[in-house]
Amino acid sequence: MLPQLYSFRRCPYAMRARLALRYAGIELEIHEVQLRAKPPELLRLSPKGTVPVLLLPSGELIEQSADIIFWALAQADPQGWRRLELDAEALPWLALNDGPFKRLLDCYKYPDRYPQTTQTQWRAEAEALMLAPLEQRLARHAYVLGPNPSWLDLALLPFVRQFAGVDAAWFEAAPYPALRAWLQAWLGSDLFIDVMLKPAQAT
Ligand SMILES: N[C@@H](CCC(=O)N[C@@H](CS)C(=O)NCC(=O)O)C(=O)O
Incomplete structure (x- = not known):
């Protein structure tokens, strides 16, 4: 299974997460969420109900955009963007x-x-x-x-x-x-x- 990102295209928090994940070259499945009709599986995983949320294959859940950035750059940081x-x-x-x-x-x-x-x-x-x-x-x-x-x-x-x-x-x-x-x-x-x-x- 690939990491699963629950995202909303225009959300600035989701945007920064997608930027970092893409920069790190992480292969993902992106679930585009309607904020007015959040999918039940997202709310089950993360009752706080905000995007972005990243579900890792290990079952670990990352629920804050900054933590998703830090996770992504810990996987790969080709140009040294986190010092x-x-x-x-x-x-x-x-x-x-x-x-x-x-x-x-x-x-x-x-x-x-x-x-x-x-x-x-x-x-x-x-x-x-x-x-x-x-x-x-x-x-x-x-x-x-x-x-x-x-x-x-x-x-x-x-x-x-x-x-x-x-x-x-x-x-x-x-x-x-x-x-x-x-x-x-x-x-x-x-x-x-x-x-x-x-x-x-x-x-
Ligand atoms: N602190 C969170 C904030 C995320 C956030 O507030 N996302 C907004 C969309 S831009 C959201 O999901 N709001 C829930 C809603 O509108 O129902 C993060 O950094 O990930």
């Missing part, structure tokens, strides 16, 4: 992204659901928290952790992509040229195109 000595620097970025930035991203994306303040204000908060600090780094080097790619680029890029897509015209003109270049380079990479364009195998 453990950089984790002390990388992990706080992951926490910032998955916690406060993701919350602001949701507010910015769905301002009607979060009427406490305006969409522009949500965006400004997200810029200060994440976009401006990322721009500063990417102006100095091509990737988030330095001159070489790392797992952190994969972990962050689906969220920056989503942010950029909320108001593409605004993002194009915003003062984040290095971030735009970084995002465009990843979105144009064979790796990204591969995980997004290949039709997911139906369950």
Whole structure:
């Protein structure tokens, strides 16, 4: 049996997992899940009901996207995208992204659901928290952790992509040229195109 990935194509967490699994060359069966109608076998395996979830042939279940990235890179890491000595620097970025930035991203994306303040204000908060600090780094080097790619680029890029897509015209003109270049380079990479364009195998 191959590892089984429960995924949703547009979910940024699932996207980062697929990117890492593909980079590591892991052969998989992908089950594309409808979030409104999750398959009972997924809920039996993982009652928390989020994707991605990776079921290994051993029966081990990996239920968090970051853990799927780390598992994949532990199997194969052809270009050294996880250097453990950089984790002390990388992990706080992951926490910032998955916690406060993701919350602001949701507010910015769905301002009607979060009427406490305006969409522009949500965006400004997200810029200060994440976009401006990322721009500063990417102006100095091509990737988030330095001159070489790392797992952190994969972990962050689906969220920056989503942010950029909320108001593409605004993002194009915003003062984040290095971030735009970084995002465009990843979105144009064979790796990204591969995980997004290949039709997911139906369950
Ligand atoms: N902490 C989880 C978050 C995963 C997550 O929230 N995925 C969303 C889709 S983007 C989900 O499955 N939500 C459940 C739902 O919408 O019912 C991870 O990193 O894997």
